[in-house]
Each structure stands twice: as structure tokens, then as C-alpha cells.
Amino acid sequence: MSDNKSNNKQVNGHSGRTEPVVLSCIDGSRYTSAVCDYASWIANVTGAPLKLLHNIERNNVPAVADLTGSIGLGSQEELLEELTSLEQQRARLMVQQGKLMLQAARERAEMAGVPSVETCQRHDSLSESVIELEDAIRVLVLGIRGEEHGDSEAGLGTQLETVVRALHKPILVVNRDFEAPRNVMLAFDGSEAARKALAMVRSSPLFREVSCHLVFVGEADKAESLLAGASTQLEEAGIDVTANHLTGKTVDALIDYQREHAIDLTVMGAFSHNRLRDLLMGSLTAKMLLNTRQPLLLLR
Amino acid sequence: MLSSTKADWLGNIRRDVLAGLVVAMALIPEAIAFSIIAGVDPRVGLYAAFSIAVVSAFVGGRPGMISAATGAMALVMVTLVKEHGLQYLLAATLLTGVLQIIAGYLKLGSLMSFVSRAVVTGFVNALAILIFMAQLPELVGMGWQVYAMTAAGLGIIYLFPYVPVVGKFLPSPLVCILVLTAVSVALGLEIHTVGDMGQLPDTLPVFLWPDVPLNLETLKIIFPYSAALAVVGLLESLMTATIVDDLTDTGSDKNRECKGQGVSNIVAGLLGGMAGCAMIGQSVINVKSGGRGRLSTLVAGAGLLTLVVFLSDWVGVIPMAALVAVMIMVSIGTFNWDSVRNLKRHPLSTNVVMLATVIVVVWTHNLAYGVLVGVLLAALFFANKVGHFMYVASELDEEQSCRTYKVVGQVFFNSADKFIAAFDFKEVVDKVVIDLERAHFWDVSAVYGLDKVVVKFRREGAEVELVGLNEASETIVDRFGVHDKPEEIERVLGGH
Numbered sequence: 037m038s039d040n041k042s043n044n045k046q047v048n049g050h051s052g053r054t055e056p057v058v059l060s061c062i063d064g065s066r067y068t069s070a071v072c073d074y075a076s077w078i079a080n081v082t083g084a085p086l087k088l089l090h091n092i093e094r095n096n097v098p099a100v101a102d103l104t105g106s107i108g109l110g111s112q113e114e115l116l117e118e119l120t121s122l123e124q125q126r127a128r129l130m131v132q133q134g135k136l137m138l139q140a141a142r143e144r145a146e147m148a149g150v151p152s153v154e155t156c157q158r159h160d161s162l163s164e165s166v167i168e169l170e171d172a173i174r175v176l177v178l179g180i181r182g183e184e185h186g187d188s189e190a191g192l193g194t195q196l197e198t199v200v201r202a203l204h205k206p207i208l209v210v211n212r213d214f215e216a217p218r219n220v221m222l223a224f225d226g227s228e229a230a231r232k233a234l235a236m237v238r239s240s241p242l243f244r245e246v247s248c249h250l251v252f253v254g255e256a257d258k259a260e261s262l263l264a265g266a267s268t269q270l271e272e273a274g275i276d277v278t279a280n281h282l283t284g285k286t287v288d289a290l291i292d293y294q295r296e297h298a299i300d301l302t303v304m305g306a307f308s309h310n311r312l313r314d315l316l317m318g319s320l321t322a323k324m325l326l327n328t329r330q331p332l333l334l335l336r
Numbered sequence: 337m338l339s340s341t342k343a344d345w346l347g348n349i350r351r352d353v354l355a356g357l358v359v360a361m362a363l364i365p366e367a368i369a370f371s372i373i374a375g376v377d378p379r380v381g382l383y384a385a386f387s388i389a390v391v392s393a394f395v396g397g398r399p400g401m402i403s404a405a406t407g408a409m410a411l412v413m414v415t416l417v418k419e420h421g422l423q424y425l426l427a428a429t430l431l432t433g434v435l436q437i438i439a440g441y442l443k444l445g446s447l448m449s450f451v452s453r454a455v456v457t458g459f460v461n462a463l464a465i466l467i468f469m470a471q472l473p474e475l476v477g478m479g480w481q482v483y484a485m486t487a488a489g490l491g492i493i494y495l496f497p498y499v500p501v502v503g504k505f506l507p508s509p510l511v512c513i514l515v516l517t518a519v520s521v522a523l524g525l526e527i528h529t530v531g532d533m534g535q536l537p538d539t540l541p542v543f544l545w546p547d548v549p550l551n552l553e554t555l556k557i558i559f560p561y562s563a564a565l566a567v568v569g570l571l572e573s574l575m576t577a578t579i580v581d582d583l584t585d586t587g588s589d590k591n592r593e594c595k596g597q598g599v600s601n602i603v604a605g606l607l608g609g610m611a612g613c614a615m616i617g618q619s620v621i622n623v624k625s626g627g628r629g630r631l632s633t634l635v636a637g638a639g640l641l642t643l644v645v646f647l648s649d650w651v652g653v654i655p656m657a658a659l660v661a662v663m664i665m666v667s668i669g670t671f672n673w674d675s676v677r678n679l680k681r682h683p684l685s686t687n688v689v690m691l692a693t694v695i696v697v698v699w700t701h702n703l704a705y706g707v708l709v710g711v712l713l714a715a716l717f718f719a720n721k722v723g724h725f726m727y728v729a730s731e732l733d734e735e736q737s738c739r740t741y742k743v744v745g746q747v748f749f750n751s752a753d754k755f756i757a758a759f760d761f762k763e764v765v766d767k768v769v770i771d772l773e774r775a776h777f778w779d780v781s782a783v784y785g786l787d788k789v790v791v792k793f794r795r796e797g798a799e800v801e802l803v804g805l806n807e808a809s810e811t812i813v814d815r816f817g818v819h820d821k822p823e824e825i826e827r828v829l830g831g832h
Contacts, residue, residue, distance in 0.1 A: 094586075101351050101626030104497035105358040105507030107669025112620050116583055119623075123585065194342075 056174035057087040057154070061162060062141050064133070066187060067179030072141045073214030074331065075177040076148035081242050084174045085152040088141045090134040091162045092127065099123055131157065163198040173205045180211040180325065192325055200306050200321065200334055206236060207306075207334045209325060217300035220333075221249040222270075223290055226262045229305020233335040234266055237303055238273040246300075247276040251293055253286045287323045294330055306334035344399045348628045355627030356635025359402055359618055361510040363389070363640045364651070365659040366618070366666065367405045368530055373470045374410035374610060375417040376425065377534035381405040382644050383541040384429075384609025389637025391600040392614075393630045397445075397593030398577040400584060400628045402618040402636055403600060407467045408572050409565055409611050411701050416561045424558055426546035429605030431555075431562035436570060436598030445590030448574045454686045455710035456575050457675045458693025460616060462706055463572070464671035465698050471660045471667075474528065481525050482657045489516050489661025509662045516658035517650075530659070531652030538648045540641065541607035567704040569613035573597050576614035583623045617666040685717040723750035726775075728758035738767040748778035752785035761792050768793045773804030777812055 060075030062068055072088070079086040099122035100115075138155040145153045158165040166176060182193040200207055222237055224230045237243045250267050252259045259281040267279040282289040294302060306321040325332060363385050371381030385404035392403040417425050439445070475486060489512045496508035520527060530536065548554050577588045593614075601611045622632055644651055679687050689710050697706030726745030733740070739760075747755050770789070777783055786802075793800045 097348055098351060098584075098623070098626045098628050100624070101354070102497075103354060103358050103505055103507060103625050104503065105362050105509050105621050105625065106493050106497055106665060107617055107620050107624070108494060108665075109668060110673040111624070111669050112579065112583070112616075112672065113674050115620060115624050119583060119585075 055085060056172055057085045058082070059087050059089055059166070059169060059173045059176050060141070060145075061166070061176070061178040062088050062090045062134075062137050063162075063179070064137060064183040065179050065181060065185065067181065067210050068137065068141065069144060070213050071177050071179050071210045072144045073148065074208055074210050075175075076145045076150045077214065077216060078175050078177065078208070078242060079145070079150045079152075080148065082174065082240070085154060086145055086150045087154045087156060087172075088138050088145070089165065089169075090138050090155070090157045091165055092130045092134055092157060092159050093161050094159070099126060127159075161195065163195045163202060166199055167202050170203055170205060173203070175206045175208060176203060177208045177210060180209050190326075192322065196325065197322065200336070204336050209332045209334065211331060212329060215300055217246055219247045219249060219297065219299055220301045220303055221251060221290070221294060221297070221299040222266075223302060223304040224250055224252050224262065224266050225254065225305070226252075226258070227305055229307075229336055231305075233303050233305050233333075234269060236333075236335055237275065238269060243275060247278065249293070249297060249299060250277050250279045251282055251290065252280075253282045253284070253289045256281065256283075286320055287327055290324065291327050294328065299330055301331050301333060302328060303333045303335070306336050344630045346629070346631070348626075349631060351626035352629045352631035353635050355622050355625035356632040357639050358507045358625045359622045359627065359632065359636040360639030360643060361507050362618060362621055362662070362666075363402075363404055363636060364644060365509065365513065365654075365662040366407075366615070367640070368533070368651075369470070369659050369663050370405045370407050370410040371610070372474075372533050373407060374413050374425070376422055376610060377536075378530060379535055379537045380422065380425075380608065380610050381410075382537055382609075382640070383607050384604045384612050386637050386641040387541065387604040387607045387609050388600040388612040389633055389640065391603045392596050393634035393637065395592075395599045396596035396630070396633070397589035397591070398580055398614075399586075399588075399630045400619070400622060400632055401573075401577055401580045401588075401614050402622050402633055403573065403597065403612060403614045404618065404637070404640075405610055405612040406569075406572065406615050407470060408463055408568050408703050409613055411466055411470070411703075412564050412568055413561060413610065414701075416558070420557055423547045424554070425610055426544075426605050426608065427548045427554060428558040428561045428565065429601055429609070429611040430546065431558055432565040432569065432611045433598040433600070433602030433605060435562055435566035436601060437595050438598075439566065439570060440591050440593075440595030440598060443591050444570070445574060445592075445594045448578070448590060450711055450715075451571070451575070451707065452689065452711070452714045454682075454689040455693050455707055455714060456578070457672050458690040458710055459571065459575060459697065459703060459707055460670060460672050461675060461690075462694045462697030462703065463616065464667045465694070466701065467663060467670065468667040469698075471663050474656045474660050478527070478657075481527050482655075482660075485516055485520065485525075485527065485655055485657035486661050486664070488519075489658050490664060492516075493661060493665045509665065512661055513654055513658045516661070517654050520655040520657075521653055525655070528656040529652060530654045530656065533656070536648045536651055537641075537644055540645060541609070543606055544608055546605065564702060564704050565611045567707075568702070569597055569601070569611060570594055571703060571707055572616070573614035576616045576619050579616060580619050580623060583620070584628060617670045620669060685714075685721075689714045689717065719748070719750045722746050723748070723754065726751045726754060728755065730760075732765070736767065737765050738769060739763065739765045740769040740771060742771045743775035745774075746776050746778060747782040747785065749781040752781040755782070755785050756789055759789050759793070761796055764796075765798055767799045767801065769801045769803060771803045775804075779812060783812065 058075050058079045060071055075086055100118060134157050142153050142155055180193060181188065181191060185191060220243060222233060224234060237248060248270055250263060250270065252263050263279040263281060267277045270277045282293055307319060367381040367385035368378040371378045388403045396403065413425055416428060475482060492512040492515055493508045496511050497503045573593055574590055577590060577593055581588050597613055604612060675690060692713055693706045693710035696709045697703050726747060728741055728743050730739055730741045741759060790800050
């Protein structure tokens with residue numbers, strides 16, 4: 037039985053490989069190439085294989101709308117047939133389109149020098165298939181907004197928050213064209229998620245060559261000990277650290293700092309508070325995602 | 337229970353609203369007609385349709401499905417209304433809701449897996465026949481004007497969609513009602529109108545507790561009806577949910593649907609409405625009109641009430657013939673015509689189950705009895721079929737005077753006798769080996785049969801050896817409950 041299961045998964049492109057992959061979510065949005073580039077960069081630096089995922093999401097908009105309100109002889113069967121054939125056509129086009137996108141992304145990644153690129157298509161929502169793949173993921177790379185947002189500069193992808201909340205793996209949210217990061221900002225508040233982020237920066241090969249701005253927003257008395265502890269840890273790992281204590285509103289302070297110091301990538305813990313508090317106060321992570329102009333690497 | 341995804345509500349706004357309006361218009365005649373079937377004011381059905389649709393939009397388990405006052409439920413409550421009056425119906429409606437919520441928590445929605453496709457088809461066909469039959473009192477013996485009006489109404493309903501441009505945007509049942517009303521008013525025809533059938537609502541429904549004594553006597557009266565209503569309502573709702581699942585190729589939460597129907601019925605009862613459930617015809621209309629989300633159900637309910645309350649003077653003059661035409665359309669649309677064609681193709685047992693369901697429902701006017709008969713027959717046919725998958729082969733070793741019986745297949749109450757009969761007790765041998773490795777013993781009858789065989793051989797003086805017995809008897813499902821242990825099932829069925 038278990039054999040069958042893994043067979044199915046392999047057929048579907050969900051292989052049971054042991055080495056975790058850099059999973060890059062491809063759709064037709066404007067960030068597709070950037071997502072592909074960032075994923076290639078991570079795959080190249082870490083040596084992990086790259087997997088490109090395209091989801092064919094069921095369109096909620098029905099294919100027929102007959103407002104006559106009449107149901108004739110055998111209308112239920114007829115309707116089922118009509119809906120099936122229309123949706124079949126629509127799905128075929130989407131599969132075809134997805135294949136082309138994946139092909140283009142694969143070529144782009146191979147050009148960038150990634151040795152092992154795998155592609156995969158799923159009939160599922162992005163969040164569900166990503167969650168299903170969780171164990172095989174090393175880093176997830178996805179665009180901040182999906183296809184349906186078009187060229188819009190504002191807003192977040194409809195599934196972004198679901199994915200970030202559900203997945204316990206590093207997630208890189210891409211919101212601009214690729215630039216190899218030279219300096220990163222680690223937003224540190226001493227929370228568990230922030231400690232994970234710290235540990236990741238310490239251990240990951242991605243941050244060997246970059247300079248790290250360690251920042252804390254909040255009261256001065258807390259700042260000193262937190263920053264000192266964290267920067268020692270980073271220095272021990274051989275990372276070039278600048279520690280800074282910022283004041284003011286958290287998101288504004290972080291964004292201003294990003295701009296002033298031309299930060300290329302921000303690393304932070306995500307959604308460390310509970311949902312109720314997020315609902316009432318607004319979540320810091322969501323605000324950061326909405327306002328930042330630089331890619332965010334989130335850890336939970 | 338209130339948690340629904342954003343997509344359920346906002347994924348399809350424009351089409352959900354349009355489809356909801358189409359359904360609202362198609363719901364008006366039905367709610368009135370079903371009130372009349374149940375023997376209550378049109379108000380009771382209209383308030384029920386409003387509250388059930390609106391509440392189930394929020395708490396139902398199947399987005400895009402339309403629930404309201406239905407014919408199936410109306411048929412069950414006729415006697416209650418006749419003998420005890422409206423207040424007892426409202427009390428029964430509340431109790432129905434409570435029973436359905438309990439059913440939801442007991443996860444009885446999952447029991448739908450015992451209702452075979454043939455039973456569903458029979459149920460749907462019987463429902464269509466009953467809806468049609470319920471129209472006859474308003475039709476037969478009412479004079480040529482009513483016949484002419486009904487015929488014209490059907491003509492409009494089926495032909496109007498072919499009119500260029502407007503045909504695709506105006507719901508044809510609505511056009512039928514408007515045209516026939518205009519004709520009847522203009523000509524001053526002396527025929528039954530909706531106004532003749534009872535009071536129409538001119539206000540929004542208000543909260544009221546049913547005016548019945550709260551004692552055991554009342555419970556005795558309403559419980560049988562509530563139980564029947566709960567069963568019929570859940571069956572129709574869950575079957576309709578399956579149909580909408582198929583049409584939209586999406587899943588639904590059947591147990592949530594049970595609870596949702598319960599909550600809707602409680603609210604309906606408290607607002608002066610009768611018990612209701614999901615409607616197959618309306619749900620098909622909704623899907624066909626492009627409705628997919630919860631919003632369509634909400635718009636249908638709210639639209640219905642708005643139309644009725646603000647247009648109540650006009651609703652009163654609608655001739656019954658127009659409603660009869662709409663209801664005939666619904667019954668024709670609900671009937672599964674493929675099933676008639678399939679009578680030739682499907683196996684006899686399937687046809688018997690389907691027809692038995694139809695006959696019992698039409699006979700008793702109770703959908704629950706029909707489904708019960710259908711499910712029982714289907715189970716019997718199934719047991720009979722599986723019973724055929726059993727044979728006993730044997731071979732004789734003359735030197736050792738030993739016969740080995742190899743039993744293959746399913747041994748249970750239905751095949752136990754066949755199992756016993758397969759052994760030759762008259763044969764004189766010293767030793768009998770019964771190889772049970774590929775046999776499956778499902779129940780006590782099977783074990784009893786095996787014991788009997790062993791004892792009989794011993795009495796004839798043979799030595800009996802059972803091979804593979806332990807594993808086989810372990811498959812008695814009741815004792816070991818393998819159904820929730822996949823690895824056990826693997827082991828049990830591995831021999832095949």
C-alpha cells in the first residue's frame with residue numbers, strides 16, 4: 037500500500053527524494069522570472085536541486101451562465117456534460133500554458149547554471165500543494181503577487197499568507213527583479229522565529245559572502261543585550277555584522293533602514309504572534325510584506 | 337461552523353448575484369405551491385424559503401446549493417397540519433432542526449455511503465412524480481381556461497429561452513408568471529389565484545415561539561413527524577449535495593450540511609416557517625445560471641423575501657395555473673430521464689432497487705420509507721452477489737485416505753449453507769484437511785458453519801485438520817474492527 041502511494045506521487049511529480057529542494061512556484065505573474073532567478077541563485081549557492089512547480093488552480097468562475105431559469109428534460113445530465121467539456125477545454129489550455137511557462141523557467145535556470153532542475157505540475161491550489169510537499173522543501177521561493185494581480189504594485193497574493201502560516205520552512209518572497217544580495221538585514225526581536233532566522237543566517241551558505249545588518253526595533257534596555265548576544269553569534273560564524281538599534285514604529289523603522297543602507301534582502305521571523313492578536317493589531321509580517329520593496333526571507 | 341473560505345463567498349460575485357436572483361424568482365411559485373401542498377398559508381412556505389436559504393448560505397456544507405421549503409417535506413407534514421394545525425408544525429420544525437444537528441454531530445452524513453446510486457435515482461424520480469401529482473388538484477376539473485393557461489405557461493417556459501437576446505437574460509418561469517397574470521387580469525378570468533390560497537406576507541417575518549403546550553403529549557404528536565422530516569430532509573439535502581458536487585466538480589462537507597440544515601430549520605421554525613431542505617431542481621437552476629458560491633444562496637433567499645413583501649399585492653393575483661406550469665417544469669427537470677433509458681442497460685438488481693424506491697415513495701408519500709426499502713434491497717442484492725464468490729475445491733490422496741478441501745471466497749450468513757453443502761460427509765476417509773487460507777470468514781454464521789462441518793466429519797470418524805484457520809477467523813470484522821486499520825485490511829485481503 038505504501039509502495040502504491042509513493043508511486044502515485046512520483047507519477048505526479050512529487051518524488052520521494054531525500055535531498056530537499058529549492059521549490060520555486062511559477063505562474064504567469066510578472067515576478068515569474070525573478071522568482072526563477074532567486075531560486076536559481078539559492079540552488080547554485082547551496083547546491084540543492086531546483087524544482088519548478090506550476091499549479092493549475094481551478095477557476096472559480098463557472099464556464100456557463102444560462103439565466104433562463106428553466107430546466108428541461110434531462111437537464112442535469114446535459115448540464116454535467118456541458119460543464120465537463122468546457123472545463124476540459126479550459127484545463128487543457130491551462131496545462132499547455134503551464135508547460136510552456138515551466139519550459140521557459142527551466143531554460144532560464146539552466147542558463148543560470150543550475151545543474152539539477154526538475155519541473156512539476158499539479159491540479160491543486162498553490163497552498164495545498166506546497167503544504168503537501170513541505171518535507172521535501174529546503175527553501176520555498178514565490179512571488180509576492182499572483183497572476184490575477186496583473187501589473188498591480190499593491191496588495192498581496194491571495195494565498196501568500198496561507199502559505200507562510202502553514203509552512204515551517206524558509207520562504208523567500210520575491211517582489212522585484214533579481215540582484216544577488218550583497219548585504220542583508222536581519223530583523224531580530226528575540227522571539228523564537230527570530231532565533232530561527234538567526235540560526236539560519238549563521239549556518240546557511242547563502243550568507244557567507246554578505247554583510248549582515250542586525251537590527252532591533254524597540255526599547256533601548258532590551259536592545260543592548262539582545263543585539264550583543266546575536267551579533268556575537270553571527271561573528272563567531274564568520275559573518276560581517278553591523279548591529280543597530282532602531283526606534284519608532286517597527287515596520288516604518290525597518291523600511292527606512294532598508295532604504296538608507298540599500299539592503300538587498302531582509303531576513304525575519306514570520307507570524308510569531310497568535311492569530312487573534314494579528315486580527316486585532318494587524319500582523320507585522322503582513323505589513324512588512326505590503327510595504328517592503330526588497331525580497332523578504334521569512335522563517336517560522 | 338461559520339468558517340467559510342473567502343472564495344466560497346466572494347469568488348464569483350457577479351454571477352452568484354445574477355444566479356441568485358434567477359433562483360429567487362423560481363423559488364416564489366415553489367414556496368407558495370409547497371405551502372399549499374402542506375395545507376398552510378403561502379406565508380409559511382415563503383418565510384421558510386427565505387430563512388432556510390439565508391441561514392444555509394452561512395452554515396450549509398455545500399456552497400451553491402439551494403435550500404428552501406420543499407415538496408418532499410411538505411408531503412410529510414400534511415397529516416400533522418390537518419390534524420393538529422400550524423403551531424404543531426412549527427414545533428415539529430424546531431424539533432426537526434434539533435434532530436438534524438444531532439445527526440450532524442453523530443456524523444450520520446457519512447451513512448450516505450450506504451445509499452446506492454440506484455436508490456438516489458429512485459428517490460429523485462419519485463420526488464419528481466410527487467411534485468407532479470401535487471399539481472393535479474389545481475389542474476384536474478378546473479375548466480378549460482386553467483388547462484389553456486397551464487399549456488400556454490409551459491409553452492412560454494420552454495420556448496422563451498429561444499427568443500433572441502432577451503430569452504437568455506430573463507428567467508422564463510418569471511416571464512410565464514408575468515404573462516399569465518397579465519392575461520388573467522386583463523380578461524378577468526374566474527380562475528384560482530394565489531390570493532385565494534391564503535394570506536400572503538406583507539411584513540418581514542418576526543420571531544415567535546410556537547404556541548403549543550410544552551409537555552410529553554406534544555412531543556408524542558410531533559416526534560414521529562420530526563423524525564420523518566429530519567430523515568427526508570437530510571436524504572434530499574445530501575443527495576442534492578452529491579449532485580451539485582458532481583456538477584461543479586468540487587467537494588462538500590456532508591456532516592456540516594446536516595448541522596446546517598438543522599440550524600436553518602430551527603431558524604425557520606422560529607420565524608413562522610415550515611421545515612425545508614435542499615432542492616434538486618433549484619440547485620440545478622442555480623448551477624446552470626452560473627451560481628457557485630454561498631452568495632448565490634443568500635441572494636436567492638433575500639431576493640425572494642424582498643420580492644414577496646414589496647410586491648405582495650401583485651403576487652396575490654398570480655393565477656395558480658402559472659404556478660402549476662412552473663412546478664410541472666420543475667418536476668420534469670428533476671426527473672432523471674436517463675434512468676428510463678438505463679433500464680435496458682443496467683443489471684436487473686439495480687433496476688429493481690430503483691423501481692422499488694420509486695414505487696414505495698409514490699405509494700406511501702414518504703420518501704424515507706422508499707429510501708429504506710431501496711437501501712435494504714440493495715444490501716440484499718449485494719450480499720447475494722458476494723455470496724457467489726465462494727467455492728470449495730477438493731482433492732483426494734487415496735494412499736493416505738485423506739481428502740483436502742480448499743475453500744476460496746467469502747463465507748458469511750448468505751453463503752454459509754452453500755459452504756456446508758460443499759463438503760461430502762458420505763465419503764469414507766481417514767483424514768480431512770480443510771484449507772482456509774484463501775477463505776474469509778465474515779460473521780458468526782460462517783464460524784458456526786465451519787464448526788458444524790468439523791463436528792460432522794468427526795462424527796463420521798474422520799480426523800479433521802484445519803489449515804490457515806487462525807488467520808481466516810481473524811477476519812471477523814465485528815470482533816477486530818479492521819476497517820480503521822489499513823494495514824489489517826491489506827493482510828486480510830492479501831490472499832486474493
